[in-house]
Amino acid sequence: MWTGIDIETSLNPEQVQLAVVEALVGVKGKITLVADSPLLRAYDIKGSETIFSTTPELTFDVQISDEDAGRRAVRTHIMRALLKSGSLPFSAKKMLGHKAYTKFVQALGARVAQADPSARVTLREGPMPDGFVLDSLTKRVGPPRSAVRG
Numbered sequence: 001m002w003t004g005i006d007i008e009t010s011l012n013p014e015q016v017q018l019a020v021v022e023a024l025v026g027v028k029g030k031i032t033l034v035a036d037s038p039l040l041r042a043y044d045i046k047g048s049e050t051i052f053s054t055t056p057e058l059t060f061d062v063q064i065s066d067e068d069a070g071r072r073a074v075r076t077h078i079m080r081a082l083l084k085s086g087s088l089p090f091s092a093k094k095m096l097g098h099k100a101y102t103k104f105v106q107a108l109g110a111r112v113a114q115a116d117p118s119a120r121v122t123l124r125e126g127p128m129p130d131g132f133v134l135d136s137l138t139k140r141v142g143p144p145r146s147a148v149r150g
Helices: 013-025 100-116 145-149
Strands: 002-009 030-035 038-046 057-068 070-087 092-094 120-126 134-137 140-143
Touching: 002 100, 013 038, 013 057, 013 070, 013 100, 057 100, 070 100, 100 120
Parallel strands: none
Antiparallel strands: 002 070, 002 120, 030 038, 038 057, 057 070, 070 092, 070 140, 134 140
16 A cells, blocks of 8 residues: 655745644654755654664655645655565565655645635545556665666
8 A cells, every 4th residue: 555645835945844744743653854945855764663773664745735726735655664574475565664755645644724715635546657667675665776876
């Protein structure tokens, strides 16, 4: 399952960042800010399921961009994640940290909608998007390595 959110709002970037911080408060797991700029922040989620506590289970970002007529677009996406296999061979893989990320996305949408009733909030759910691959050696989910280097 792949989750994200698309928001169009009249809130200013500071108000959006406040909504992000408020949405993070209720998320279970250790969340660390790993990249920070006025319009882009990236976070790592570390939980109890990670073998090595220093390895993030999931990294996601929150992007804010200006739209027409003083509105902002806010979008989240998963940048990378660890996968855990089930107990049976060929069983479905579980994306670690995904539950915490989904809770954050839902809370962010609710907070923005509460602060700006005219906001358009769209929750994205479904299979992994085209272009994302699983590296079976590192258990990494993300864009193809050629796209990262380019």
